Amino acid sequence: MFFKDVVGQENIKSRLIRSVQEQRISHAQLFSGPSGTGKLAMALAYAQYVSCKNRSETDSCGTCPSCHKYQKMAHPDLHFVFPIFNAKQFNKPVSDDFLPKWREKVLANPYFELSDWLSHIDAGNAQGEIYERESESILRKLNLKSFESEFKVMIIWLPEKMNIACSNKLLKMIEEPPSKTLFILVTENEEGVIGTIRSRAQLVKFPFVDNQSIKNALLKIEGVDPAIIPDAVHLASGSYLKALSYLSPSDDEQFYFQKFQEMMRFAYARQVKDMIDWADEMAKIGRDKQKAFFAASLRLVREYFVSNMKRSEIVYMNRAEKDWGKKFAPFINERNIVAFADEFELAIKHISMNGNPRIVFMDTGLRMVRLIKR
Template sequence: MQFGDVIGQDHIKQKLIEEVNEGRIPHALLLCGNEGVGKLPLAIAYAQYICCTNKQSTDSCGTCPSCIKFKKLIHPDLHFMFPIVKNAKAKKEICDDYISDWRHFLEKMPYMSINNWLNELQAENSQAIIYARESDEIIRKLSLKSSEGGHKVSIIWLPERMHVVCANKLLKLLEEPPQKTIFILVSENPEMILPTILSRTQRLNIPRIEESCIANTLQTKYAIASADAQNIAHTANGSFVKALDAIHLNEEKRLFFDLFVSLMRLSYQRKIKEMKIWSESVAAMGREKQKNMLDYCQQMIRENFIFNLKQKDLTYLTIDEENFAKRFSPFVNEKNVIGIMNELSQAQRDIEQNVNAKMVFFDFSLKMIVLLKQ
């Protein structure tokens, strides 16, 4: 992947290119930003530029042997670490066991979310992490000499999902990295990474993609009409993942929307029996999907609160969500919005700590009865 394949982010691209050309390549770079802003594509493009044998002023050449291997993600000095789900039956326990699936999926969808990857893995109820054993694998790989005499690059996608044992061993590598070895960490929640690792990285915050860049890409690559592309780009709020969700049938987001609408109505009507059934249906979903749904609920509360303040330009709602907000938003106001968000955050923490999901969601739904009346 070249910098030219990355949507927008011209300032970030230029900064990374200058670092390479001026010999200021950090041994550990941390790319931080929201989902869908292009952190992973930037990391791969940066690694390709570093290893390119015929660098141009604005991009890698794309034609040298190194670039050709990068295009297929098979360069011997490019290593990936990413969250996986152990599959003892298939004997898949480390990232390399999934590397073919990873390469294929990344070529097809370079702008992806963790949820996209979990669906590809068919994770179901399992939570994906970077397991402790992975640290031994990366130590083994990086202890070898570069296959092509240049830099060795290890891209770690979502390091906040590393097992603590893996994180501590990575810390030792960051303290004394092998010669000409570069780590690129790609994170959406850097506050969840060990502080000792953060202190040894050079942090670069990746901003949201400009609406015009998203709209242009939708028009040229997906043949979306100009007006529709502009509307989708605004709704995406700087995330190309959300833009793709808007143009493709997203069954999961539709499910979350239906569940959110159902809960709000049941809570307002105080239908306790139906709320219990609702809680049980959500509890039957996998933990990752439950956390994603709670994320979606927080987003919807935020958007409805802003919508209720008559600040439509600051809201990012689809047509169906906006139609619902016209009726629901008056119930989200300055008296209860903080309380609702706090309860959603608490529910998310409980789910992450494996508290009984039926209890968590039923408890939250009961609290919504009181909060919606405020």
């Protein structure tokens, strides 16, 4: 991964490059920011630059043996930790057991979310987690001498998913790191990382990506219709991942929208039996997807409420959502918008607290019956 492949974030690129050139590399760094801002891509580009044998003033060379191995994510001094699940084919699995799948996913596109990753590894209903046993694997790898590079690099994606026991063991490693070790923690929920780790890592805040950078990146994609790029940039709201999803909505996004439509149709028609069947179906998807569905529903009611104001510049929906909303939007109004938002936020909370998903979906669906005709 090269710095030039990271969309936008020029200030952060310059800062990281300068730290390497001035030999002021902090041993633990926390890359924090919203989804789609390029944190993982930047971590990979930074690690490649640190290990490059012929780095330039602006990027790694791409031709030295180290760069070739980094581009395949197969460098012996590059290590990864990421959320996994207890797959039956492995006995007490760790991240290394899923490494081929991880390489496949990241090399295809380093801009993705946890739900995309869990779908890629067929996690089903499981929630991604970094287990306590992962700390033993980290310690074993980092206590080895570097094979080729000056630094051993450990990239931990979504440390907020780390088991508390694993977090405490990682803290000890960060406090007393092995020689020439670089930890890069990539988080979308800074507050979810234990405070003692945050206090010992150098924070690198990732802002939203500027519109011009997103536009330039989309124009480079082969086969993209330039006419739809302005809408994609507007919908992105600073997230390159959202811009990509506008061009090609993911299966999950299409599924969430379809199930939102079904829920509202059943609620409007007071089709309780259909709502029960709908709740049974939604209860079978994974908890991360269940939370993502309610988050998508929360976004949609907000957008439909705002669309009633005839202010297109502050509406962020794709074409399918806009088209359906022409008839549905009037049902989201000042008499029920707050109640809708409260119900979806409460559902997310209950799913996060391991509430019975069938009851949560059934209860939420029935409450929609009462709210939609206000």
